[in-house]
Amino acid sequence: MTSLTYSIGGCRVVTACLELRDACDRKDKERCLEAYQQVVTEYSTLRDKMKTICKMERAVIDDEAGGHSKK
Known part of the structure; x- marks a missing residue:
């Protein structure tokens, strides 16, 4: 699952969070706002x-069960 998470955007979320933390540590309000928006965007995509x-x-599970699995 780890490689799947990376390939669908998990690393991008981590990077965005690190940038937000760095901006907060530097007390850079404008950069914080930009970094926060990037976190929101990357998280939404993920x-x-x-x-x-x-x-x-x-769908695969339903197909394997002959369409009889509960939803």
Whole structure:
């Protein structure tokens, strides 16, 4: 799962968080706001990709169960 997380944007979220922390440590308000927005953007992208993967996994499980699994 770790390599999957990296390939769908997990590293980008980590990088954005580190940049936000650095901006906060430097007390750079403008950079904090920009970095925060980047965290929100990267997290949203990662969340959407994870939702898609979960839907695909559910579809595979449903298919393997003959369409009889509970949703």
